[in-house]
Amino acid sequence: MKYLIWDFDGTLGYREGGMWAATLFEILQQELPASPVTMEQLQPNLQAGFYWHAPETPHTAIVEAAQWWETLNQRFAHAYMAVGIDETVAWHMARRVREVYPALPHWRLFADTLPVLDRLTDLGWMHIILTNHVPEFPTIFQHLGLTSRFAAVFNSAQTGYEKPHLQAFRKVLDFIGKPEAVWMIGDSYTADVLGAEAVGIPGILVRKPHIGAKYCCEALSQVEGIVGRGVALPQGARYDPSIQ
16 A cells, blocks of 8 residues: 655645734733733743653653643643733633633635545545644544545654654554555654654654755645655665664
8 A cells, every 4th residue: 555644734724814922912812902012022932841842752641631731731821821811811811721622613725635535535545644632633624625635644742742742653653554655744854754764664744844844735635646656665675664
């Protein structure tokens, strides 16, 4: 079988209106509509403290969604308090992020996502998701009509490994065995391309150019032209599960 491993955020879909800073600002406007605090003021305090900011550290002991969110609530509360919000109010708003961020009306697919996925399926490719995401991602995934198009979903909130951790990719490779061909496709040079290459998978960088990317395309429609060349891995190499 031939497999394409896809990132989600920024690759296949996105959260309309923005991500974490936008979510905190939305909640702030609901709870304290007279507050002069701007989204730009919240942003600097959200540059660290998320699981994917320390991908070298697995979080496999966190097995419940409530545990996963409670760790981040500390970061959200800190972001609010850093701009002068009362501590009690800050914690109340921080705990609302779990409700607001994954709310289904916010989530969208890029216009080219479904046509490209279906075209590649017709060409014999199987699809897998490998994403750093929230515990509620499976619900978002289903809501967007992706479930029937993918053979499996590997989400860091469930596996405990954030890309580019090698184990995030190895879990996928354990699932697919020894494929005829396999590629990773994503919008992060570090998490998707370098992470995949570290275990012998070629990575295609989409939507965001980077001088270091061997395979890069602005639109998903260009992916077919790369994977259709008959090159399974760079320089003719084959995937080797023994690579450490």
